[in-house]
Amino acid sequence: MKPKLEARDICYSYHTTDGETPALSHISFSVPAGEFLAVVGPSGCGKSTLLSLLCGLLEPEEGSVLIDGVPIAQSGQAIGYMLQKDHLFEWRTIYGNVSLGLEIQKKLNRDSGVRLRQMLAAYGLKGFEHSRPSELSGGMRQRAALIRTLALKPDLLLLDEPFSALDYQTRLSVCDDISSLIRESGKTAVLITHDLSEAISTADRVIVLSSRPASVKAVFPLTFGKEYKSPLKRRNAPEFSGYFDQLWRTLKEGPETE
C-alpha cells in the first residue's frame, strides 16, 4: 500500500533581497495511513516551512510531496490544519465557527449539520452551540477548532504547534484530549513541535531535524505498553524518560546543531 504522505528528497530555500536562506535540505520520509508522526527540531530550523510544503502552500525547489502516491498539486485530497492560534471568529457563534468550512464549500446541509451537532456533543461542547468563542476556555476553543477541521473530513491532519498558545497545565490536558480524539478518528497526522515531551507522549514515531537547513537527523519509533494509551499516561510510562534522553541527545549532538 502507498503511504498516505511521502516527502521525497525535498529542498527549499527562501530568496530575499538580502540573499538566499536555505531552509530544508534533502528531506525524505513517509507516513503510513493512520500513523501519528511528530517532527521536532531546534527553533528556526525549518519546521513550519516543512509543514507549508507538506500542505502544498509552498512548492519544493527539488523533490516532491506525494499523497497516496500522487503529487500533492494533483491529489485533490482534503488536508486539515490546526495551528498555534485557533482562529475562531468572535462574531460567529461556536456552531457558526465549526460550520464555516462546510458553509464556504456549500456542503452545509441537514446531514452535515446533524454530524456537526454530534461532534459538538461527543467533544464536550453540547450546550455551547450559541456561545461566542470568548465564553469558552482555551481547551474548549481548541476542541471547537478541531471540529471545524474534522468537519471537512480531511484524510490528513497537519498540526503546527497547536497547543503552544495554552498555559502549561491546560496544554497537557488539551494535548491529551485532542490527540486521543485524533487517534480515535483514525486520521493520519503530522505534528510539528519543539516540545520533546509532547512529541513522545503523542506520536507513533518522531523525526528529529537538524538545525537550518533542516535535514532528517534521526527517526525514533516509539512503543509503549498497552496500559499507556493516552498522552498523559505515556508521560508516566517507564519508557518515557529513555526516549526523552535519546531525543535530547540527538538534538544536541553533531556539529550542525545549535
Ligand code: ADP
Ligand atoms: P521553525 O518553524 O523551525 O521555527 P521556520 O520554518 O519558520 O522555522 O523558518 C526556517 C528559516 O527560514 C528561519 O531561519 C527563518 O528566518 C527563515 N524564513 C522563514 N520564513 C521566511 C520568509 N518568508 N522569508 C525569508 N526567510 C524565511
